[in-house]
Amino acid sequence: MLHLAPVRLLRQSLLLLRSELRQELRDLELVLTSTFFTLVVLGMFYLSFAALEKKHTMPAVPGLLWLTVAFVGTITLTRAFDREREADTLRALLAAPVERLAIYVAKAGSTLLVLLVCCALLVPGLASMFPAGQVFWDMPLETVALVVLGCLGYVAIGTLFAAGLAGGGGKNMLLAVILYPVTTPVLMFALVTTRALLDKNPNLPSYLGQMAALDVILLGLGALLFEPVLVGAAPARTAQAARQHARDRLRTTGREEPR
């Protein structure tokens, strides 16, 4: 007897996420690449901008934060689906009695965790290097909310496109080309909210609320489109199939097709 869909989804998502994390813990490939990249970027930012006065670094810090997230996210998403592509394991999961949404949840979840590990280095790094980033220490809860919401929005849409390319045998180069434009709205929103945080804008809760709403929309979109992106959209094809079948039947009985 099959369990109810929400139960299946929850259990299978957790199992797949555990499998992803075990795989990552075994070779630490994504975490090491991403954290090393983050540290290098932090060092370069420091050498380039540390001599500037606070008023000049203030507008730069949000850009530095989300630029790094965008690059780390691309590296992580590309590699996460490369693993599936190399062994064609994504197709094995798609053919198995697994909720396809669980695959999306697990991939997005593991990518989010890697991004958050990098942000755990990046945000304190920026706060220590630039006086403008001191606000991150002063308002830790708001900072955590900002980082989590920004990264969540990024992986919600990024995972969808990365999966589409992995399933379709697309090239990694295409992922970068597609990923930056589609994640730009999320990154812009996160950038504006970070600026509001650094300015201690009284409307910050409203900005965070809007980010959360955007995340809900993007997650909904990802959940809705994940399966059609991977195996093709059934409903439109069904209508087409039905029309084709009707035509075939008419042809075999020697009657003309109605117009």
Add this chain to the structure above:
Amino acid sequence: MSGAQQPITPIVLRSISQRFGRKVVLRGVDLELRARSITGLVGANGAGKTTLFLILAGLLQPDGGERRYGERVVADIDLELRARLAYVAHAPQLYPGLGARANLELFAELRHAAGLSSRPADDVLRGLGLPAEALDRPVSTFSRGMAQRVALARAVAGDPELLLLDEPFTALDARGRAQLAGALLAERDRGAAILLSSHDQGTLLRVCDRLVLLEAGAIVREVERGDDDPAGFAARASEVLGAVGPDDHAAA
């Protein structure tokens, strides 16, 4: 099998068509797969065999035609159907860092999470001739033949009603092919409908109840093993196989 549920066999494809861009890959394929029967799908490379497998497994939506699984005409191979079929591609599709046992256990856990049963991994793997010392070795260290056995073990562990095998004999030695053929006959006797594609003509002749020739995306010939005339089947099947080309394992 699934107790009180309606069987998903026979599986009937009607007028299935598929194109990729301008290339027409399948042209109005009609095919029936029955329970307790092994159907051999033969055809040259590029004839459309793998596309047909993907459509049957729900990994590709056909452009046209109808798929019927038992009493149900389906537009989308949903989880309930996927629970009752298994697909083995010509790549083993295993997690290379995991052992054979861990690969099977992951999929068994996913089945259990959905409320489905699965045979114990060790039993199935040993049944397919995987040595005990190889059970926990990463499959990245396996030969292609061993990996193929693990892939088949994963497929049969859930006792599927429909077993789709796209060139499962690739890279297997003579002993491996004989073991796999034995396993397929056991699955058929259990009640499964099996669609098997292979270039190993000897094994096809030995195990198949029916041979279907796919040419340029269309089924052009079918021969069936009758109860009364085994020699006649062998002769007619040889004609079909001859149309495909030389046997991959003729020298083996």
